[in-house]
Amino acid sequence: MPSASSTNVATLIAGDRLDAGMLAEVADRLRQAGLEPGEHDWLETGKAADLAFAGHIDAARDALREVEKLLDVSVQPAANRRKMLLVSDMDSTIITIECIDELADYAGIKAEIAEITERAMQGELDFEGALRGRVALLKGLHRDTIRQCIDERVQLTPGADILLRTMRGWGAHGLLVSGGFTDFVTAVADMAGFDRMAANRLGISGDYLDGTVDGDIVDAQEKARQLHQARQQLGLTPELVLAAGDGANDILMVEAAIEGGGIGAAYHAKPTLADKANFAIRHNDLTALLFAQGVRRGDWDMG
Template structure:
């Protein structure tokens, strides 16, 4: 039996509400544009999938082992999750290799090719770019995804840190950490010589396993368990950390990631995570 189920998005007709209640057997609450069904009696994941498709809203079941009241850390992928672009694709546009790099990026995110191999190939095509061009991308192309500022405000109020983990680059991740006052970040270090990219990386390559290891490392620093972590990502290289967390969230993710996660957000901003930080009940909204 599933007894914690969250809905995000707009239902346009009262009959939509009745259909969902009939299929979930739940009680219905509303707060703004967010809806919540509690004490639902859903035994079949296909019921959830069908409702998602029919009403084009996010409907998610919180796993039994996850306690929203105990969340102590949020770990978030950077490219196409915390920010709205793939930074490497933006750099490739400046180097004249946009189509090639975008194709490799897409295949890697779908899990079709080895991530480490794909990254080395893509970085090699960036050789010769100047650091001021990277700064230009940061200032003109990077925007946070919908709901990030609301999420960060809620995390600050609850004193829950957020870390960025990225198969992308320190150049961007570290600037975002400073800008938003984030706890920490992990990303790849581009090798630079005389102000230009060499087309190589320095240090250990950040792949999916490195992301999961970093999650565990930060948990030790905070003296919490991985069960107290919400992890968010969109690509196949995020799967190890998503699986390691107490709650893994596929955010506007590739199919291979959505299929593996209980929590899937396709119609909401990242502020939907606010509703997984401490269990929502009627009393919290004065019902």
């Protein structure tokens, strides 16, 4: 934890509009918590601003809990804000869908599988068991359905491509790590601009899914391992990592980023993850992760 004299920053991002009254309220809340707010700096006028402060980060986070009902709030040290490794989940984070649910729709069993997916994301079910059970229900689906599903239903989450392009512009790397399947993850990594990926492999016999998952499962532990491995391979210090996800299977990965001094973000996430993250995005798209890194709207790479 930084000392009371450290310079930190609270980034305030409105889903609608950020005005002077909101900035004043945030500054007052920090003062009431015994912290010392400084000047604000607009990242996008009327939308997002940095507010410098001196004091303990945890005290600031506690003081601003109520503000999070209206704003997305990132609180962190002012130094090393631009991260050099983005590690992200795919389904419902980088893309708008859960791929296994959409595959199930082609098999006519979407409701059945989607219920299991939701419970797994909430942390109510063992991830590996839930995954193997859902894949078993897809046995007999033609392999061409995978490409059809990608072409017809896979869409990037708003801001995903801007986030990747902008971060790669300053030399950052992207790792897409998913409990989903390689066919989808390979396509999405290419669409969004990730440098590397890790995912599960669907078992296929002839032209049909055989109801199994080949090899080891990419679960919560593997996601965290992939984060550490990528960071070490790139020679990065731990605080230069940003991890993002939306469900219980992302908790260890997000906690790994936080423990290293980086950003662990929950994107429109289940409470099981949002409660663990140090930045919960509830009101904005993925470009909130650029504001959190201190990137002005005019400096985004819009493609």
